[in-house]
Amino acid sequence: MMRGRGLVNRLAVIVAALLAAAPLHAEDGYALWLRHAPLEGEALAALRAEAPIVPVIVDRADSPTLAIAETELRRGIAGLQGHDRPRLTADSTEIILDCGTTRGDGAAGFVIAPERIEGRRAVRIAAADHVGCLYGSFALLRALGEGTPLSEIRRDEAPAMPLRMLDHWDNPDGHVERGYAGRSIIDWWHLPDKLDPRLVDYARANASIGINAVAVNNVNAKAFMLEPRYIARLARLADAWRPYGIRVFLSARFSAPMELGGLPTADPRDPAVKAWWQAKADEIYAAIPDFGGFLVKANSEGQPGPQDYGRSHAEGANMLAAALGDRGTVIWRAFVYSPEDTSDRTAQAYAEFQPLDGQFALNVILQVKNGALDFQPREPFHPLFGAMPRTRVMLEAQITREYLGQASGIAYLAPLWKEVLEAQTGRGGSVAQITAPVGMAGVANVGSDRNWTGTHFDAANWYAFGRLAWNPALSSEDIAREWAAQTFTRDDQALGTIAAMMLGSRETVVDYTGPLGLAHLMGTGHHYGPAPWVCDLGRADWNPCYYHRADKGGIGFDRTAAGSKALAQYAPAIAANWSDPATTDPRYLLWFHHLPWSHRLPSGRTLWEELAARYDAGVAGVDRMAAAWASLAPAIDAERHAAITADLAIQRKEARWWRDASLAYWQSVNGLALPPGTAPPAEPLAAYKLRAFPEAPGQ
CATH class of the missing domain: 3.30.379.10 (Chitobiase/beta-hexosaminidase domain 2-like)
Structure with a gap:
């Protein structure tokens, strides 16, 4: 004691x-x-x-x-x-x-x-x-x-994971990429002279759930964030957050030696480049002695990186790691896809990083998304988990709901993260066991909205992330009840209703957006709403058609040995189980298999019948949430009850939109009649295709 x-x-x-x-x-x-x-x-x-x-x-x-x-x-x-x-x-x-x-x-x-x-x-x-x-x-x-x-x-x-981190995709001009709760809470313009008290309240909330690190800027980083004027601003943040146990990290642009230092190259083998980063690290640590380190997105989505010079990710990361020394950590994101690589998009990260196992410095962490695509409502766990035993690997999750309704309705994400954390990799245990020695990062959903997260229920995802990073063994239900009791009411009956709403909400979103392993079906750019018909974008893997591959004969992406072979990246026992549609978890069925519309599922329905049933289940699930919330009016203050009622009304409309637009498109491809008892879409397919959202937030 x-x-x-x-x-x-x-x-x-x-x-x-x-x-x-x-x-x-x-x-x-x-x-x-x-x-x-x-x-x-x-x-x-x-x-x-x-x-x-x-x-x-x-x-x-x-x-x-x-x-x-x-x-x-x-x-x-x-x-x-x-x-x-x-x-x-x-x-x-x-x-x-x-x-x-x-x-x-x-x-x-x-x-x-x-x-x-x-x-x-x-x-x-x-x-x-x-x-x-x-x-x-x-x-x-x-x-x-x-x-x-x-x-x-x-x-x-004691915390299960040493690094429990929020990654802000905030830009210095105040815009938040994939943010749906207003502008950034960090007012860089007035720092270091003026610190918004809200930033202290933010640190307080983080400390209350054990979060101990924050990367303050977008991974699509600006080089000028490394200039002395921004280092001084970062130091003011670090001073404010230090008493709460929070270390600051900075997303660094790999080409900064060229853009700030005037060097002709950013080649990690170049002595002048190494010297520039060493001097920059020394400058930062002089201002912030406990600076956490750099978060780096390189050679992905057009960002500069070591591959521009024929060098590996390990060479790039290790060069930065040498500059930090034992003072800090380089967190290198494994989210990569190259316009020159025409293989299965979901296979590229494994292909680039797994051969580098054991080549990364000890103060380098490889940050791996929960799935191999991009924070979809459901993905199988990333095959890199367990495949790099000599590399420090951490889990990256997305708290902001880029693909799960953004800032409408309810989508409680603890069940999503638990699904990944508890997944058995076949190589060294579960994802939680593999990442526990290192940590877990979440893309923050915080903004300048008065309630912090855009909708009141999105705060539950911030809370749940912190609690699971502290203890991955906590149940989704316990966290939901814990959060709701502190946020709304301690009435046991009301808590049971709220927890039930939360626990089913993510599956409901999956049902009306991407059932049976479908993914990446959203609108282009803004990622808002359904657009499975988009097939003509400049890159194949930007198109929803690339992922669902629907035609008159069937639907789904064949990743088995007969298809892209991406399934072979998993441990043999896992791959063997998922290689056969009969033994594949139905939740991942169309992720790994292209199947006829007439394929019979364990439910007894054909694939076409099952898809229609899942879409209807999603709509019904939102309706149930709205009815349950309405019943709670006596237990919740009127202001928040009305706000959430409005959010759920939007989600009800969106669920029907997703359901109707998706069924209309699939029917245009397969030429089949709707299954008996399935209501026809409210509008013709052409009407859904005409919807556009140039003003959608978070782009």
Whole structure:
């Protein structure tokens, strides 16, 4: 328990009670899951029985991080009791912060346990460092907020993954690529002179779920982000976020030595290029001693990289890694596809990176997307997981819903990430086991909207990402209930309804956008809405037709030995199972197989009948969510209930649009009558093809 050593803070706590439950009041979502709404009913009674608590600082530590922990405990416990004026009594309980001697990084986690000191009740939050105590303080408040009696709160936790990171696709002009919640929260124009308090609230929210790293700018990086004026701005961010245990990373443009340094090349073997990066790293570390390192997108989607000079990804990454030394890390994205490579798009990353296993420096991490294509509503796990045992590999997920409805309705993504994390690779265990020694990154969904994430329910994905990066063993349901209880209501019946909505929402989106393993069927550029008919773009693999390959004879992408052979990139046991349609999980069927419309599925339906049924199931699923949400009006404040009702109304329209446009197109290809009982599309195919969205956000 680390008693008797390190820095100890004692917070005296006193008895107080709520006279009555406060009526629901309008909320705008800014507080996220840190509302600390007053306890009610049995939870309040349990707290009263043990002396409900409000902390008073006794010994103030000379530590910004512990000062934050003290403030959070004071604020949170006062909120849970419904007042903010503590009174010391003989029944006071002490909360003891036993926090080691350094700020640290919280990697060792924390322990929370009740104890007795000279006959008086106490709760000790023990950690090896100050950040660990901050994490423990948030965990204590979370448990109290769930109604757990103080005397029953026992936690012994450490993060499963050392790097728990958000990647912002924010541009310095304030635009957010694939962002659906307003402009960037980072106001580069006024930094370093002015720091928006919202950035501190952002760090607070991240720390509460254990996120410890943030890449602040788009992976399609601008070279000028490495100029001294931006380093000074980055340093101001680093100073603000450091007490919350967050290290800053910067997306770096590989050609910066040419664009900023005036060099004729960015060849990673060139001594002048190496010297330029070394000097730049030294400059950054002089301003930010705990700078996390560089995130790099290279030789993908037109970005410069080492292949421009005939060098490998490993040579490019290692050159940057040498400049950072043991001070930081290079995170090299494995999302690549080349206009010169005409092979299966999903096979290119494996083909480029797997032969380089063992060639990357120890301070290089390969960041691999959850699937081999591009954050689709459903993809099989990426074949690189388990295929590079001598390389540090981390998981990249997308929190922003680029392909899952963007900023409308509900699509809770914890089930998607759990599906990937729990996937058995056949090479060294599950994806979670393979990536746990390194970490997990998520493309952030945060913006300047008052509720942070565009829709209130999208905050659940930010929350779930942090919780799963901390502990991948947590269930999607537990996280959903945990988030909803802190965000909306603790009423058990209402929580059950909300959790059920959330747990089924992602599968609902899959049903009406890409059932049975179909993928990449969205509109061009904006990625909003269905466009499976697009077949004439400049690159084959930009076209939805490339991925569904529908014709009169059938539908699906054959990736078996008879097709693109991409299936061979998986472990033999996995590949053997997925090579036969009869043993392939129906969820991935058309990802790996091109099958006749008459192919019979385990459900007993033909493929055409099953597709129609899945589209109808998606529409029905959204209708059920809308009805369930309507029933919750008495339990949710009117402002947020109305906002989510409007979001669900949009999602209902979009589900029908996806269903009708998709069926109309498939029917135009296969020439088949709609299965019995299937309602015809509301409009002719030509009408759906005419829809255009030049003003869609996030492009």
